[in-house]
Amino acid sequence: MTVTAPAEATPRQRTGQIRIERVSVRFDGGAEKRAAILDISLNIEPGEFVCLLGPSGCGKSTLLNCVAGYVRPAAGTVCVDHLPIDRPGPDRGMVFQQYSLFPWRTVCDNVAFGPRLAGKSRAEARAIAERFLEMVGLAHFAGRYPAELSGGMQQRVGIARALANYPSVLLMDEPFGALDAQTRAMMQENLLRLWSEFATTVLFVTHDVDEAVFLADRVLVMSAGPGHIVADIAVPIARPRAPDISTSTEFIEIKRQCLGLIRAESLRAFAEQNR
Amino acid sequence: MVRAAVLHGAIAGLSLAIGLVFWYWATRIGAHWFIRFDNVPTPYQVGSALWHHLGETRFYLHIAVSLRRILIAYAIASTLGIGLGLVAGRSRLVRSAVMPYIEIIRPIPAVAWIPLAILMWPTEESSIVYITFLGALFPILLNTIHGVEQTPEILVRAAQTLGASRARIFWHVVLPASLPSIATGLAIGMGVSWFSLLAGEIISGQYGIGYFTWNAYSLIIYPDIVVGMIVIGLLGTLSTFAVRLVMRPLLAWQRKAR
Ligand SMILES: Nc1ncnc2c1ncn2[C@@H]1O[C@H](COP(=O)(O)OP(=O)(O)OP(=O)(O)O)[C@@H](O)[C@H]1O
Ligand SMILES: [Mg+2]
Numbered sequence: 001m002t003v004t005a006p007a008e009a010t011p012r013q014r015t016g017q018i019r020i021e022r023v024s025v026r027f028d029g030g031a032e033k034r035a036a037i038l039d040i041s042l043n044i045e046p047g048e049f050v051c052l053l054g055p056s057g058c059g060k061s062t063l064l065n066c067v068a069g070y071v072r073p074a075a076g077t078v079c080v081d082h083l084p085i086d087r088p089g090p091d092r093g094m095v096f097q098q099y100s101l102f103p104w105r106t107v108c109d110n111v112a113f114g115p116r117l118a119g120k121s122r123a124e125a126r127a128i129a130e131r132f133l134e135m136v137g138l139a140h141f142a143g144r145y146p147a148e149l150s151g152g153m154q155q156r157v158g159i160a161r162a163l164a165n166y167p168s169v170l171l172m173d174e175p176f177g178a179l180d181a182q183t184r185a186m187m188q189e190n191l192l193r194l195w196s197e198f199a200t201t202v203l204f205v206t207h208d209v210d211e212a213v214f215l216a217d218r219v220l221v222m223s224a225g226p227g228h229i230v231a232d233i234a235v236p237i238a239r240p241r242a243p244d245i246s247t248s249t250e251f252i253e254i255k256r257q258c259l260g261l262i263r264a265e266s267l268r269a270f271a272e273q274n275r
Numbered sequence: 276m277v278r279a280a281v282l283h284g285a286i287a288g289l290s291l292a293i294g295l296v297f298w299y300w301a302t303r304i305g306a307h308w309f310i311r312f313d314n315v316p317t318p319y320q321v322g323s324a325l326w327h328h329l330g331e332t333r334f335y336l337h338i339a340v341s342l343r344r345i346l347i348a349y350a351i352a353s354t355l356g357i358g359l360g361l362v363a364g365r366s367r368l369v370r371s372a373v374m375p376y377i378e379i380i381r382p383i384p385a386v387a388w389i390p391l392a393i394l395m396w397p398t399e400e401s402s403i404v405y406i407t408f409l410g411a412l413f414p415i416l417l418n419t420i421h422g423v424e425q426t427p428e429i430l431v432r433a434a435q436t437l438g439a440s441r442a443r444i445f446w447h448v449v450l451p452a453s454l455p456s457i458a459t460g461l462a463i464g465m466g467v468s469w470f471s472l473l474a475g476e477i478i479s480g481q482y483g484i485g486y487f488t489w490n491a492y493s494l495i496i497y498p499d500i501v502v503g504m505i506v507i508g509l510l511g512t513l514s515t516f517a518v519r520l521v522m523r524p525l526l527a528w529q530r531k532a533r
Contacts, residue, residue: 070432090438100433104451104528113447114437145531165437 015081016168016201018044018067023076024226025062036062037227039076042220046168049195049202051212051219053258055266059227060205061097064171067203068094080169090114093162093200095172099154101146107157108133108142114165132160135194152183159191163198170195172204176211185243188214192241209258213251214241221258223265225272231261316498324498325505338506340482341472344400345514348407349468356415356464357457363416364423365449381413385471389478403475403483410471411464418460422453455529458522465518469511484510 037059111129305313396402476485488503
C-alpha cells in the first residue's frame with residue numbers, strides 16, 4: 001500500500017479542535033429515561049489522535065455520535081472549532097462500525113460522492129476518488145461494487161470516502177472490529193500513515209487495549225453505568241510507530257495502566273450490581 | 276451448469292407434454308367424473324381456433340384494447356403509487372393520512388368495484404381503466420412505502436456526514452435503497468392489473484380479451500374460451516417480464532451482492 005498524499009492535503013491544518021462540555025445523553029429506557037453518558041467534559045487539540053477505550057455498552061458510540069451530530073445531548077455542548085454542533089456535516093468524517101458503503105455505487109462513486117456533494121465536477125470528483133483509492137491501496141477496485149470486496153477492503157474504502165472530503169475531524173467507531181488480527185494490524189499501520197499525511201484530528205473508538213495504545217496520543221478510558229471518562233492516559237511513544245513497539249517496555253507499561261483501570265472499574269461495577 | 280439446464284428444461288417439457296396428453300385424453304373420452312370434460316374443447320380444437328383467430332384483425336383489436344387499458348391504468352398507478360409511496364414512506368404525517376385508505380380499500384376485490392365504478396365514471400371505458408388502476412395501485416404503493424422504510428439508517432447517516440441535504444439524501448440514498456422493493460411492487464402490480472382488467476372486461480364493454488372470452492361462452496363457442504384464457508395468461512406473463520426487464524439495469528448492483 002503506497003501512501004502519497006495529494007498536494008492539497010499536506011498543509012498542517014490547525015482546525016479540528018473538539019470541545020465537549022458537560023455532555024449528557026439520555027435514551028428512553030422503557031418507563032424512565034436512562035442516561036447513556038453523564039456529564040462528560042473533554043478537549044481534543046487539532047491534529048490529535050485520541051482513542052476512546054471502554055467495555056461494550058459504556059457509551060463510546062453515543063459520545064462519538066454527539067460529535068458527529070447524529071445524537072443531540074440532553075445537556076451540555078459539543079463544539080468543533082468553536083462552532084456548536086447541531087447536525088451532521090462534511091467537516092466531520094465518519095467511519096462506521098458496520099459496513100456502510102452505498103451498495104448501488106461503485107467503489108469509485110462511493111468515494112466521489114462527498115466531493116460531488118461539495119460541488120466538484122464529475123471529472124474532478126472522480127480524480128479525487130482515484131487518488132484516495134490509491135492511498136488505501138484499492139485503485140484497481142475502483143469499478144467494482146462494494147459487495148465484491150472483502151470486509152477489510154470495504155472498510156478501507158470507507159476510510160477513503162471519509163477522507164475525500166478533507167474533514168477536519170475524523171470519527172471512527174470500531175472500524176476494525178470485525179477484522180482478523182493480521183488485517184487489523186495492517187489497517188492500523190496504514191491508518192497511522194494516512195493520519196501523519198493529513199494531520200486531521202482523529203477520535204477513534206475501540207475496546208481493544210492494544211489497538212488504543214498503538215494508535216493514540218491519548219487514551220481515554222471510559223466506564224459504564226452511566227458512561228463517563230475515568231482516566232486520560234498520555235501515550236508518549238515516538239512516531240512513526242512500527243508494529244513491534246507492542247513488545248517495548250514503554251508500551252507494556254501503558255497497557256498495564258489501562259488494563260488496571262479497566263479491571264478496577266469492572267470490579268466496582270460488579271460489586272455495585274451485587275449489592 | 277449446462278447439463279443441469281438441459282435436465283430442468285427436459286423435465287419442464289415432459290411435464291407440459293403429460294398435461295397436454297391428459298387434456299386430450301380426458302376431452303376425447305368425454306370424461307364425466309365429479310368435474311365434467313364433455314363440454315371442454317380438445318387441444319386440437321383450441322389450436323385450430325387460435326390459428327384461425329390469429330389470421331383475423333378483430334382478434335388483434337381485442338388484444339390492443341386490453342393492452343391500451345393496461346398501459347393507461349398501469350402508468351397512472353405506478354406514477355401515483357411510487358410518488359405517494361415515497362412521500363408516505365418518509366413522512367409519518369402523510370403515512371398516517373394515507374394508511375387508513377389503504378387498509379379500507381385494498382381488501383375490496385376488483386369485481387366488487389364494478390357496479391359503483393359504472394355508476395361513478397362517465398364512460399364504460401373509464402370505469403374499466405379505473406378498476407384496473409386500483410388493482411395495480413396497492414401493490415406498488417405498499418411496496419414503495421415498505422422499501423422507503425427499510426432504508427438502512429446507517430446509509431442515511433453516511434450521506435449526511437458526506438454533506439448531503441435532505442433532498443439529496445432522498446434522491447441518492449432513499450430512492451436507490453427502496454428500488455428493489457419498488458421493482459417487486461411494479462411486477463406484482465402488473466399481474467394484479469390484468470386480474471382486475473379481466474373482471475372489468477367480462478362484465479362490460481364490447482372489446483377486450485376478457486370480453487372475447489366471456490362472449491365465447493355466451494355464444495357457445497367453447498374453443499374460444501380456452502383461446503382467450505391462453506392469450507390472457509401469455510399477455511400477463513409477458514408484461515410482467517417486460518416490467519422486470521425494464522427494472523433490470525437499475526438493479527444491476529443487487530446481483531453483485533449475492
Ligand atoms: N438509540 C438508543 N436507544 C436507547 N438506548 C440506547 C440507544 N443507543 C444506545 N443506547 C444505550 O446507551 C448505552 C451506550 O450505548 P453505546 O452504543 O454508546 O455503547 P458502546 O460503548 O458504543 O458499545 P459497543 O462497544 O458495544 O459498541 C447502552 O446501554 C445502550 O443500551
Ligand atoms: Mg459502539
